[in-house]
Amino acid sequence: MTPVLDLAVDLEKVAHGELSADTVIERHRAKAADSRVEAVLSNLSHFASDADIRARDPKYREMQLAELSKLVTLLRKDMPVESIARITFVHVS
Numbered sequence: 001m002t003p004v005l006d007l008a009v010d011l012e013k014v015a016h017g018e019l020s021a022d023t024v025i026e027r028h029r030a031k032a033a034d035s036r037v038e039a040v041l042s043n044l045s046h047f048a049s050d051a052d053i054r055a056r057d058p059k060y061r062e063m064q065l066a067e068l069s070k071l072v073t074l075l076r077k078d079m080p081v082e083s084i085a086r087i088t089f090v091h092v093s
Contacts, residue, residue, distance in 0.1 A: 005075070008075040011071060022048050040087075067087050
């Protein structure tokens with residue numbers, strides 16, 4: 001599997017609560033030679049730091065999980081880095 005598809009699989013695990021975003025960042029940091037992986041990891045750190053907000057704000061949690069789902073779809077479709085980098089987890093892309 002390619003680094004991009006490996007990342008998509010791990011992000012699905014994050015969405016299902018099976019893996020933490022911090023673990024994904026650590027796991028894929030060495031594979032960041034692909035610009036799409038680099039873009040995801042830099043934005044995923046924001047998702048990781050917002051765990052406390054997601055826990056207390058259902059609307060924010062829904063927004064971030066929807067963005068995570070979009071990101072997985074973009075990665076699976078092998079979309080360019082410009083599309084992938086739009087997912088910042090700060091707002092709806």
